[in-house]
Amino acid sequence: MSGLETLALLSGVGTAVSAVGTIAGGMAANEQAEFQARQLQQKAQEERAAGQREAFKERKREQLTQSRLQAVSASTGGGTTDPTIVGLASDIAGEGEQQALLQFALGENRARGNEMQAEAARAKGQAAMTGSLLSAAGGAISGGASLYEKYRAYRPRTGSTAYVSPYGIY
Secondary structure, X not given: OOHHHHHHHHHHHHHHHHHHHHHXXXXXXXHXXXXXXXXXXXXXXXXXXXXXXXXXXXXXHHXXXXXXXXXXXXXXXXXXXXXXXXXXXXXXXXXXXXXXXHXXXXXXXXXXXHHHHXXXXXXXXXXXXXXXXXXXHHHHHHHHHHHHHHHHHOOEOOOOOOEEEOOEEX
């Protein structure tokens, strides 16, 4: 193998190694983004569950407040059918339900935000993977063109046994 062939081989190997490294980097970025997306999906489920727990707590508070209202009204001699007591009970029930639904909504809102972040992380990972493939292909084409240009410069001229190189004619 001549020195020229050795240089051509080394140049080709260098281009291939660079392309493989670029692709590996894109694959790693994609795997990292997928891991982040899975964590965000898990966090979304936890946020939904937290919203449900808070809603349950609000309903429990409403029930305890209703119970207290009945106990106080009974201890003062009033009845549970008294119009004031019925109005207060209705207000307490409405406020309790509103607070419970608010907690559900807040948990769902946080969960959806995490799900959207997960989708964005996956898209970012896919973009990194696609970018690395395109960059590797571009590098390989560029390396091949460069190799061709260098190798072509060493071809003998027609009708001559001399070689032309960037450093002179031999």
